[in-house]
Amino acid sequence: MQRNSRQNFLAIFPSIVLPMFLAVVDQTIVATALPAIATSLGEVDRLSWVVVSYLVSTTIAAPVYGRLGDVFGRRRLMFVALAIFMVASILCALSTDIIMLTAARILQGAGGGGLMTLSQALVGEAIPPRDRARYQGYLATVAVTSSALGPVAGGFLTEHFGWQSVFLVNIPIGIGAVFMTMRLPDRTGTGEPFRFDTLGLIFFAAFIASTLIMLEEAQQLASGKFLAPVALAVLALTAVVLLVRREKRAPSPLLSIPLMKHPAIWRCDGLAACHGAALVALITFLPLYYRMVHGATAAETGLLLLPMTIGIGVGSLTTGRIVGRTGQTAIYPSVGLALVSLGILGAAILSPELGAVTLSWSFGLIAVCMGTVMGVVQLTVQLASGREQLGAGAATVQFSRSLGAAVGTALVGTVLFATMTHANPEAGQAFGRVLQGGPQALDSLAAAQRAAITEGLDAAFRNAFLCIAGFACLATGLAWTLPIRRI
16 A cells, blocks of 8 residues: 555656745745845835735635636646746736736736645545655655745845846746646546636635735824725625625535535634744745845845745654654644744844844744644645545645735734834835845934934834734644644
């Protein structure tokens, strides 16, 4: 049985390596380019849109690919996802302002949302549950390579070839992924009668978009502008109510409400959302912190992020091997996330006194603990979903993680900019100058002004870190209540 599992895995794994690589690396390679994008295109306060727009789109796309993959077969859906992803990458590189780049990132997410969902489902359908944990290490190796390479490659490409190159590099990798996908067995789907849930998709998209724009507009609350955030909140609430009603009645629902009511699945989805919020917010805002507070260049920022991205992969690899040997699952994220919460809380308090290198290694240790989460979450959801709904189950994890990452990144951005602007207006005004020239851009100011702005920046990033620590605390609570704790 073990030999058959290995043969099945090795028949699938080489063909999904590049699609998985693209899905993971695109979240980290862009991070080190964000300061350069802000300098080139302006509109610094909308910089988080570059990350959030991609996450919004992947959130919406994940259940679509999961559902269509179950019905029509995952190989053909992988071709569709890769084609969309590559076309959108070219449009990203051609963007001339933040709005155009945001639109291109939405299209890119429409392709990227399928890459990880389909890859995870392909492994799930080929490997028995107990053996999935054993081979999780191979999947973690892809995460190690892509996550670690992303910031370094992004910093190098940005510094030597411009920020556009971080998107154009997807083209040759994507072409290779297409050829590898051709090697996948052409398994047919369930062939069940299927009618796409267009209305459900509309309600789902309305909920996601209005929620994230509401968080963006919430930065204006202190200036007395309440109408837009309140209207968007009402729209989001209305959309989610209509979505739930629709999904309960639809013959082929986009989201399986009965599946998501399973005690293990909704806890895993919540855990994935909180984990995604903490991780992607760190990857998004740490480059800004290193640039603004420590004056790091794009290449230096990539190296400073390296311990964290390697740590995530090491944690995933180690956890997968231990789960395969012991059969125990939930205890590892339960303990790991408790340590993550304490670590990020400590970073929030001590960051003004820590040097960039010390902080970098501290986040590397935190990331090892963060790596205990997603392998266990995927395995638990696959067990709870059953073979008939593997794609739908994998999609709930993917869209929950993307939704959490999008909302979390937007919320942390709101906290960061609101603190910076409202506690010290001069800090908000100086943001662009510091981002472009580093902390030395403040040297021309009087000592009192420079000290006030530096204090405002420290307070803003401290509150941002505290917000991220809050996500980790929520994830810890969910991990300790998982009903499936071994396989």
